[in-house]
Amino acid sequence: MSAKKVLVYGGRGALGSACVSKFKELNWWVGNIDLTANDQADANIIVDKEAGWTEQESAILDQLQGLLNTNQLDAVICVAGGWAGGNASKDLAKNADLMWKQSVWSSTISATIGSRFLKPGGVLTLTGADAALKGTPGMIGYGLAKAAVHQLTKSLAEEKSGLPDNSLVVSILPITLDTPMNRKWMANADFSKWTPLDFIAETFAKWTEGKDRPKNGSLIRLVTNDNKTNLIAAE
Amino acid sequence: MSAKKVLVYGGRGALGSACVSKFKELNWWVGNIDLTANDQADANIIVDKEAGWTEQESAILDQLQGLLNTNQLDAVICVAGGWAGGNASKDLAKNADLMWKQSVWSSTISATIGSRFLKPGGVLTLTGADAALKGTPGMIGYGLAKAAVHQLTKSLAEEKSGLPDNSLVVSILPITLDTPMNRKWMANADFSKWTPLDFIAETFAKWTEGKDRPKNGSLIRLVTNDNKTNLIAAE
Numbered sequence: 095m096s097a098k099k100v101l102v103y104g105g106r107g108a109l110g111s112a113c114v115s116k117f118k119e120l121n122w123w124v125g126n127i128d129l130t131a132n133d134q135a136d137a138n139i140i141v142d143k144e145a146g147w148t149e150q151e152s153a154i155l156d157q158l159q160g161l162l163n164t165n166q167l168d169a170v171i172c173v174a175g176g177w178a179g180g181n182a183s184k185d186l187a188k189n190a191d192l193m194w195k196q197s198v199w200s201s202t203i204s205a206t207i208g209s210r211f212l213k214p215g216g217v218l219t220l221t222g223a224d225a226a227l228k229g230t231p232g233m234i235g236y237g238l239a240k241a242a243v244h245q246l247t248k249s250l251a252e253e254k255s256g257l258p259d260n261s262l263v264v265s266i267l268p269i270t271l272d273t274p275m276n277r278k279w280m281a282n283a284d285f286s287k288w289t290p291l292d293f294i295a296e297t298f299a300k301w302t303e304g305k306d307r308p309k310n311g312s313l314i315r316l317v318t319n320d321n322k323t324n325l326i327a328a329e
Numbered sequence: 330m331s332a333k334k335v336l337v338y339g340g341r342g343a344l345g346s347a348c349v350s351k352f353k354e355l356n357w358w359v360g361n362i363d364l365t366a367n368d369q370a371d372a373n374i375i376v377d378k379e380a381g382w383t384e385q386e387s388a389i390l391d392q393l394q395g396l397l398n399t400n401q402l403d404a405v406i407c408v409a410g411g412w413a414g415g416n417a418s419k420d421l422a423k424n425a426d427l428m429w430k431q432s433v434w435s436s437t438i439s440a441t442i443g444s445r446f447l448k449p450g451g452v453l454t455l456t457g458a459d460a461a462l463k464g465t466p467g468m469i470g471y472g473l474a475k476a477a478v479h480q481l482t483k484s485l486a487e488e489k490s491g492l493p494d495n496s497l498v499v500s501i502l503p504i505t506l507d508t509p510m511n512r513k514w515m516a517n518a519d520f521s522k523w524t525p526l527d528f529i530a531e532t533f534a535k536w537t538e539g540k541d542r543p544k545n546g547s548l549i550r551l552v553t554n555d556n557k558t559n560l561i562a563a564e
Contacts, residue, residue, distance in 0.1 A: 146426075147422040147423075147425070147426045148422045148423045148426060150422070151421070151422035181444075181484075181489060181490050181491035182437075182440040182441055182443065182444040182485060182490055182491030182492060183441075183444040183445070183491030184491075186386070186437050186440060186441050186491075187382040187383045187385070187386035187434070187437055187438065187441065188382075188383045190382070190433070190437050191381070191382045191383060194429065194433075198425070198429075198473070199422070202417075202421050202422055202425050202469075202470075202473075203422065205417040205421060205469070206417055206418075206421050206422065208417065209416075209417040209418040210418070226480060228483060229480070229482075229483030229484040229485075229486060229487045229490075229546065230480075230483075230484050231484045231485070231487040231488065231489050231490040231491075232489060234437075234440070234481065234484045234485070234490070234491075235437075237480055237481075237484050238433070238437075238477040238478075238480050238481045238484070239477065240480075241476050241477055241479065241480030242473040242474065242476055242477040242480075243473075244476065245461060245464070245465075245472050245473050245475075245476030245477075246469065246472075246473045247464075248463060248464030249416075249464040249465050249466045249469045249472050249473070250417060250464075250466070250469070251464060252464045252466040253466065254416060254466050254467060255416050255417055255464075255466035255469070256416035256417030256418035256419075256421075256466075256469075257417060311464065
């Protein structure tokens with residue numbers, strides 16, 4: 095039996111690296127799409143930051159076509175993203191543009207990858223944000239980009255979205271992730287309320303193995319208290 | 330008493346032209362922001378379609394600075410937008426990019442204009458879509474852009490969003506507008522369920538005059554039956 099295959103979009107970031115490690119532990123073939131390579135991955139597709147949305151999409155699809163046959167991936171895990179604050183009074187276009195590129199470009203390209211390379215019954219995960227379920231006046235660009243990812247999740251879960259039959263699309267909605275950068279910048283926070291990256295990677299692994307799959311199109315809030323994370327569907 | 334002032338973003342489109350006409354009828358000063366001029370407007374700011382998000386924002390703000398003092402507008406009416414179909418299997422980045430530029434760039438720039446030029450108690454309206462309250466598998470780029478506008482509306486209605494005190498932010502969520510283009514392309518549809526443009530322009534005029542203002546941050550669905558439109562807050 096050939097190894098299962100997963101693609102991690104953003105596989106060089108903190109959460110993405112945890113996912114690459116987890117799937118390698120499970121002996122999967124792992125591809126990484128990011129601005130820089132992850133040496134643990136079996137293949138790396140490097141995104142040209144200066145390219146536009148459609149150019150990034152077609153460059154990535156072309157490279158994947160050289161690596162994979164159609165309908166061959168078991169999972170596409172999109173954990174690319176970033177954060178920027180700011181309200182409407184200053185640099186809104188600049189902040190929103192960055193958030194859009196980091197969160198929404200990566201998410202729609204993951205959807206397109208899913209439509210071409212995911213197996214029937216495969217898994218696509220995207221990354222939203224718990225905060226964006228409501229208004230986010232202090233981080234307007236971030237909130238609107240994540241809200242777009244949430245609605246994209248709903249669209250992809252419906253019939254004729256372009257994804258293969260019986261595929262599962264879910265967005266995770268983190269509150270705060272326990273990353274080295276967050277520990278650096280919020281050193282006095284209560285870490286017991288932060289979600290461990292390994293827990294998320296394990297959750298993705300379970301879903302790809304058909305265990306405890308949430309309802310298709312779910313927005314799954316990651317609620318951590320006393321170092322224990324609960325998966326809670328929004329709405 | 331000097332004339333009241335309104336800026337219509339997208340004032341050359343079908344709905345935008347109806348708004349420009351309505352406010353001119355009421356003897357307001359009317360500015361238009363669009364790709365081409367509206368001769369009925371008192372001032373026109375022409376958007377450079379080839380420019381990026383931040384460049385469009387700063388070019389528009391610079392031109393407004395020459396026309397207006399800060400905190401001088403009674404209303405900013407953003408009715409710019411467009412439509413594109415398509416699911417995840419083809420041209421998603423291309424369609425989403427177009428929808429993003431038409432709906433979200435115009436909306437965030439309107440928000441920035443609002444933060445600088447709107448009077449305390451002024452009105453900012455944005456344009457969402459009823460369909461984007463749920464998944465939109467056949468028009469994925471459209472749905473995600475409109476969902477972003479919905480969340481932006483919520484952000485702007487909260488404290489410290491950057492808008493002046495007591496301002497009102499509302500998105501209208503059309504189902505189908507009764508425009509010449511829609512009549513051309515859907516000639517056999519039931520027009521009695523389409524929302525007349527003049528009704529929307531009148532509604533904006535009422536809100537700017539302080540009449541029947543919805544709750545701040547509302548997403549107002551435009552539900553038309555038997556040629557009568559009801560304003561129904563979503564959620």
